[in-house]
Every structure is written in structure tokens, then in C-alpha cells.
Amino acid sequence: MFSKACQYGIKSVIYIWKQSQIDQKVGAKETAAYVDAPEPFTAKILQELVRKKIIGSQKGPSGGFYIGKEHEAISLMDLVVAIDGDGLFTGCGLGLKVCSELDPCPLHHEINKIRIEMIDMLTKKSLKQLAEEVESGETVLRRLV
Amino acid sequence: MFSKACQYGIKSVIYIWKQSQIDQKVGAKETAAYVDAPEPFTAKILQELVRKKIIGSQKGPSGGFYIGKEHEAISLMDLVVAIDGDGLFTGCGLGLKVCSELDPCPLHHEINKIRIEMIDMLTKKSLKQLAEEVESGETVLRRLV
DNA sequence: GCAAATAAAGATAGAATTATCTTTATTTGC
């Protein structure tokens, strides 16, 4: 469903959010280690997210990635689209050039229904909410064993 | 959502079904042309589907791919799994090694809900049904313009 | 100003997916 890059991105951003709550910027290395993702690849993804204004960054000692007021409204949807693009949500699910309500491909209605639910879920979930659920222990971001 | 191979596979199998209804075996070339997919790639996919008993094939003149009684119970789910594997439906959506109802990843419940709907849809849709809807004009398999 | 820490950028490599080409095996119709 999501690419590896996207999976790493989602987990990283939740961690960065969590640390930003206690005013800590976090490095790519620390983040990658925490979410169990390859470090240089994670760094690339975070770089890209900064470019797209999903998160912020600061160079130099005690620098790192962070999430500030300006990123608070970011939804999971924004994040996923920033990394994977909108291919999951738009275009024909079977790759037809022409596919619409009027000329639906054999899976048009079915895929549409699932897409709507997916978009709904990703739009409603804020990163804040995800981070808070991890914080409270409702969900887990990494294995602690 | 589905790989290209899977998209080509789904469309091809619907066409093959349709032709099997009128007792016509169809070649890889004809199938690929009909569903607007690259020919050698389509041939490979169909080969694989034969190996997995999703469709049948016969060599020689007036041979080709077909769908017989023995394939009638095949669901879309069988087809998708045969080509893309079950990665869409199993394992953690964020790639965590440990993720379950008891130790859910931040998206576990949400992804589960969508997966259940997807599995439900793919399991209930038979290839027969898809082919009949194309036949009746309810849905379209390729652009006719 | 300088050293250290960090992100950013760019180059490279490995693996998987997508796609093509060539050769071989089988089947049919004559």
C-alpha cells in the first residue's frame, strides 16, 4: 500500500513530533535508529519532507528536524502524498486512460469506495493524533523487547 | 495499489473469460493488444497464471489461453494474490516486525479496516461477474474511441 | 575566527519491477 520510503517517513515524523513536544530537535541518525530504518535513506526522505514543508530543519550543533506551529495542521494525507504522490488516490486503478463514472473500468466503483475510505482516514488523522496515541501507549512505534 | 503486472493480469483474464464464453481460445498477442498492455510482459504474466492454475492454456495452432469449468470459481482475490502476493493484505502496514491487536502500530486499526473491505470486495467479485458486466456494457475494459 | 555538529546535495550501487528478445517445446492440420 505505502512504499518503504513512506513507511519510514510516517514513523519518523511521528517520532519527530513526539520529540518536538519536549522541544528537542532530532537528527536523521537518531530518528532512523529509533524507527528502525536505514539511516541514509531516512535522511533523504526527511530532506525531501523539509523541501515540501511537512517538517522543519536546522543545521549545526543541536540542530536537527522538528515540527513547529507551522506544521501542526499537517495530516497523514499530506505526508503520504508528499512521499508517494497521489497515485494511490487518483487515476484508474486498472491503468485505463479513460475511466470515469460514465465509462467505469470493471473495478471503478469498488476501488472508488475503498479510496474514499482511505482518503477519509488519512485526511482525518493528524500527525498530532498519531503521536499522542503513541505517547499514551495506545499504539506502538517500535518494539521495546 | 495493484502492480502493473496485476493490472494487466486482471484485464487480460476478463478478456480471456469473455472469449471463453464463446469457446474461443485467445493468444497472448491478441489479449495484450485488446487490453492495451505490452505483449511480451503480458505473455509472461499469463504464463505465470497458467502455472498457478488460474487459467488454462493450449499450445499449437488454434491454441491459446482459456478459462474452463475448472477455473470458474476463481475470485479476483485469487488472481491478485497469484500475481502480487498477499503483501497488500498481511503484515504490518508500516513495516513493523511486531504489530497486532495487542501491540498495534499507529495505523493498525485504520489499515485493518481498509484491508477487510478490500479483501471482502476482492473475494466477492468473481471473474465471471466482472466479465459479465463488461459484456453487458455496464463497465468498460478498453477505450473504444 | 575556528572546530564540531549537523542538514543538504550529489554520485553511486543494489534490488525489484517492467519490458523485450531469442530459443525451445508442443500441437494442429494437412
Added chain:
DNA sequence: GCAAATAAAGATAATTCTATCTTTATTTGC
């Protein structure tokens, strides 16, 4: 039996995704 048609198998190439390494640019603390 032979030619033609077709699927099957195997080799190769192109592209994209995943991953790493190296160099450069910034920023901080001293």
C-alpha cells in the same frame, strides 16, 4: 511426417525504488 502456430522458458535490458557514500554548506559554542 512436415510446416505453421502457439505457449514456455531463458536471457537480457531499461526503469524505478531502495540504499549508501562522499562532499558541501550552515550553524553553534567556544
